Every structure is written in C-alpha cells, then in structure tokens.
Amino acid sequence: MTGTILLPVVAAALIDPAGRVLMQQRPVEKAHGGLWEFPGGKIEPDESPEAALVRELREELGISVDVAAPTPVTFASVPADGGRHLLLLLYAVSGWTGEPRAIEASALRWGLPADLASLSMPPADIPLLAALSLSRALPVQNGQ
Template sequence: MTVVAVALVDPQRRVLLQQRSPGRAMAGLWEFPGGKVEPGELPEAALIRELDEELGIAVPAPALTPACFASAAVGGRHMILLLYICRAWTGEPRPLDASALKWLRLHEMDPDEMPPADRPLLAMLDALIGST
C-alpha cells in the first residue's frame, strides 16, 4: 500500500498536523495530511486530490518537493509512506476530514502522539527544514 503525505510549511517554518477523527484507526493521533494512492494514480496527483478533500486547499504539482519516506507494517499490510514538503498553496487549511488542525515547529511535535509511520519522518524533516 502506498500512502502520500505532506509537510505543509508556513513562513515561520511551522508544519501543519491534523488529528485523526474518532471512529478511524489510530483516532486522536496527529499526522501529516495525505492519504492512499489509488491504482493508476501518480503520487503527486493523489496528494493534490487528498489535500483538496481533507483541507480544502489547492496545491500546484511543482510546489510538491519529495522529501523522505517511511516503511511500516499496518495491520496485515505493508505501507510505504512518501512524504513531500510544500510551501505554497491556495486557500486556508480547514479540518474537512479530521478532528482538528495545528501548526507546530518540529521540535514541538510529540512523536508519541503520532502514528508509528510518521515518527521516523520527524528527524529527516528537521534535517531538511530545521526545527527553529
């Protein structure tokens, strides 16, 4: 299973996290926005679609920079999580498919409050965008 996610980075180098809704797997945990890549779909196209569906924002494909990936077992399946960095979008992110949103600097994020696949991405993101 291939999943795409994004670190939306604002001018203050804060990153947007969304809280998983009640009733979903890992409800209440904070994650990078994104979702599953559908069969035949390019990862960037999937991420653009997911960001529109989940946050109501428009992201141009050139604004997505591949950053890093994680590999994890999820239930009885294996997931490859592709993380992109994005610094340009249109619209104000809204929690359309999440309980809440919050902007944090990387050093403010608590890995214990995130899904296991997102946790190893924090150190890699820190190396790419910095935490302060």
C-alpha cells in the same frame, strides 16, 4: 515471497513562512483515532504520488496545490494490518491556495517540528517528523 501487499500512501508537510508544519488529528472513530499525522492518503491506481497528494490536500484541507509544488523529503516503511506493508512518502509543500480547514480531521495544529515531536502519532509519522527536522525543506531559522 511472503504475500505482503504494498500500500503506497502520500503525506504532506505543509510548511508556512515561519517554518511551522501543519499536523492533523485523526477522528477518534477511525484507526489510530486521536493521533496526530501529516495530511495525505492512499495513492489510487491511476495516479502519480504527486497527483494523489494534490487530491488528498483538496479533500482533507480544502486547499489547492500545483502538482509540481510537492518536493520529496523522505519516506517511512512499516508493517500494517492484514498482511499489508505501508510505504509512506513525505513531501514538503510551501505554496498553496486557500486556508487549510479540518474537513476530515478532528483538529489542525501548526508548530515547529521540535514542538510537534511531543504529539502522539501513528508509528509511520514519527520518523517522518524526525527526518523533516533535519531536512533542508524547512526555512533557515535564526540565521543558522
């Protein structure tokens, strides 16, 4: 046993009808400041991953999501500071109420996954975006 502490985190790929995905920019004063990431956060001990995602989207973006709406897409597993290991669960969300606002982020940006790949991101978000590009979670584009 290595003494690694597992840190489960949820993230949402908010997907609009055009297949664009929402990314948020971390405030510069936080860890990974200035980098772009999927909205989300830590799972509290008494929460399911889906309930945590609904809570985080309300807190970070001011939107409401039904707890049954998130669809699992993929996950990333990366070492983190302090003997922790980050397990980041990505869910696709294509239905919500309200207009996303940058409540806890410096900025928001919508884009197709291929366009968003040029953004600077934390290590855990990079493989999630790549997997999302290959996922059936996105609507079919141009009759493909």
